[in-house]
Amino acid sequence: MKTAVIYYSLDGNCAMIAEQAALQLKADVFRVLLADTKDRRGIAKMFWGGRMAVMHKKPEIQALAVNPGAYDLIVIGTPVWAASPAPPLASFLEKTPIRGKKIALFCCHAGGKGRVFDKIKAMLPGNTFTGEIDFINPSKADREETLAKLKAWIKTLSP
């Protein structure tokens, strides 16, 4: 089974999960990056990102050389921003046709994921969802526990 992990991460939490998932799944890994690479922190970051998420903005992203058609399973990950997928991931999903695939979803958040998985699924019609998992700021959590949780989930995705 050929697997891709595609994710966005601003502060490294989803990056950690994506890299570990890719290792375990022997998957190709692709990181969505914003075209605008300005460094934002603290309140400015929350305001900028929260506003984009609430207003359903689709910010410009860098081109990503991924052909979803080449994969059997696609794992998609995003931070939760204002109870929604982070807008850069939404930009990617809007630009990239993905149909007829098995898709597994993960998200990282600070304790309030809302209906983020339903929102991502609505952006990916015509696919089959095989699993979902969320992590609370994993880069600050117990690493062994996080990796064990991820590993157990990944087992449920493989045939």
Ligand SMILES: Cc1cc2nc3c(=O)[nH]c(=O)nc-3n(C[C@H](O)[C@H](O)[C@H](O)COP(=O)(O)O)c2cc1C
């Ligand atoms: C703009 C913005 C909005 C956020 N909104 C939420 C939210 O609605 N619920 C939540 O639990 N965490 C929220 N967070 C926290 C992130 O989802 C959380 O820290 C996540 O682990 C970050 O992933 P990353 O390190 O891969 O970027 C928000 C963070 C940012 C920057």
